[in-house]
Amino acid sequence: MAVLTASPKHSDHMTSKSSTTKSVTSEATHQSDDEAVEPESAFSWLLLACRCHPPLDIMQQFCAMNPKWVEISRNAANQTALHLASACGAHPDVVAFLTNLNPEHASIRDSKGRTPLHLHCERCCVIGSCDPTGFASDSAGFLGEENLDEEFNPFITAMLAARGRTTGPIPDVLDTLIAAHPEALITKDCEGNTPLEYCVLNGASRYIIEILQEVSAIVKRSY
Numbered sequence: 343m344a345v346l347t348a349s350p351k352h353s354d355h356m357t358s359k360s361s362t363t364k365s366v367t368s369e370a371t372h373q374s375d376d377e378a379v380e381p382e383s384a385f386s387w388l389l390l391a392c393r394c395h396p397p398l399d400i401m402q403q404f405c406a407m408n409p410k411w412v413e414i415s416r417n418a419a420n421q422t423a424l425h426l427a428s429a430c431g432a433h434p435d436v437v438a439f440l441t442n443l444n445p446e447h448a449s450i451r452d453s454k455g456r457t458p459l460h461l462h463c464e465r466c467c468v469i470g471s472c473d474p475t476g477f478a479s480d481s482a483g484f485l486g487e488e489n490l491d492e493e494f495n496p497f498i499t500a501m502l503a504a505r506g507r508t509t510g511p512i513p514d515v516l517d518t519l520i521a522a523h524p525e526a527l528i529t530k531d532c533e534g535n536t537p538l539e540y541c542v543l544n545g546a547s548r549y550i551i552e553i554l555q556e557v558s559a560i561v562k563r564s565y
Contacts (some may be wrong), residue, residue, distance in 0.1 A: 364425065374430065376531075383415075385411060385415035385416075387404075388404060388405075388411050388412065388415050388423055389415055389417055389421075389423060389426055391404060392423045392424075392426040392427040392432060392436075392440075393426050393427075393429075393430045394430070395430065395431065395432055395473040395561065396427075396432065396436060397433075397436075397467035398433065398435045398436050398439060401436050401439060401440070402439065403539070405439075405443065409443065409559070410542065411459055412440065412443050412444060413443070413444050417451045418453075419453045419454070420441075420450070420451075420452045420453050420454045421461075422438070422444070422447045422450060422458075423440050423447075424440040424441060424444070424447040424448065424458045425447070425450070425452060425456075425457075425458045425461055425519075426451065427440055428458035428459070428461050428462040428515060428519060429458070429461035429462060429464075429465045429466070429514065430463075430465070430471070431465075431466045431471045431472030431473055431508075431510050431515075432473060432515075433473045433475055433476045434476050434512055434514035434515050434517075434518065436519045437514075437515045437518050438514075439460075441518050441519070441522050444560070445522050445523075448519055448523035448526065448555065449522075449523040449525070449526065451529075451531070454531055454532045454533070455529075455530070455531035455532040456531045456532075456553055457519075457523060457526040458519050458526075459516070459519040459520065459526040459527065459536050459537045460521070460526065460529075460531050460535070460536075460540060462510065462511055462512075462516065462519065462537075463511055463516075463537040463538070463540040463541045463544075463546070464535075464537075464540040466509075466510030466511045466512065466515075467509060467510060467511065467544035467545050467546050468509065468544070469508060469509050469541075470508045470509075470511060471508065472507065472508050472509060472510040472512055473508075474508050476510075476512045476514070476515070477512065498517075510546075511541065511546055511550055513550070516550070516554075520557065524557075524561045524564070524565075525561065525565055526559045527554065527557060527558045528561050528562055528565070536558070537554065538554045538555060538558055541554060
């Protein structure tokens with residue numbers, strides 16, 4: 343259900359493993375009250391990784407150790423790995439990977455009644471909230487094929503293609519979450535807000551708001 347993007351899916355998410363590890367470790371000391379986790383458990387490290395724009399290959403390796411971790415891991419706010427990855431602006435490929443592993447997680451509501459779609463729309467309108475490589479859907483077309491030689495850093499390529507953008511929501515993430523659980527679009531959380539209302543309240547782009555309005559109207563007629 344590609345309602346927000348017509349471009350090809352994103353290329354591999356390129357970020358150094360060492361920087362991700364440092365980010366995960368640093369993030370352990372900055373948990374909000376409703377998302378605090380115990381760092382000793384494997385569940386905790388999985389959830390922490392999802393908050394730090396993890397590369398897809400890191401997530402795949404982590405989950406391969408025990409796929410059950412992704413299925414049953416929760417924080418104190420009843421948030422899954424998909425909730426945290428969506429809330430923290432993870433790369434669309436990571437969100438799609440977690441959604442494909444457990445599609446039902448897209449419909450789980452946390453302690454404040456928010457689905458992953460609510461969290462993405464609520465938190466990813468802030469500058470710096472999203473993985474910049476998540477917006478780089480056509481780096482070759484933007485930079486020109488002649489610039490993509492063997493020595494060109496793919497992460498820099500993605501950054502340039504995204505024009506340094508880090509403010510969401512990310513269209514491909516919205517596509518994935520809406521396809522997995524369309525009803526989330528018309529579901530109000532405990533604050534009385536839908537994902538669309540969070541986009542309006544937090545200053546999402548006019549393009550995103552207009553598309554979500556159209557899709558929400560379709561969902562309302564269907565359910």
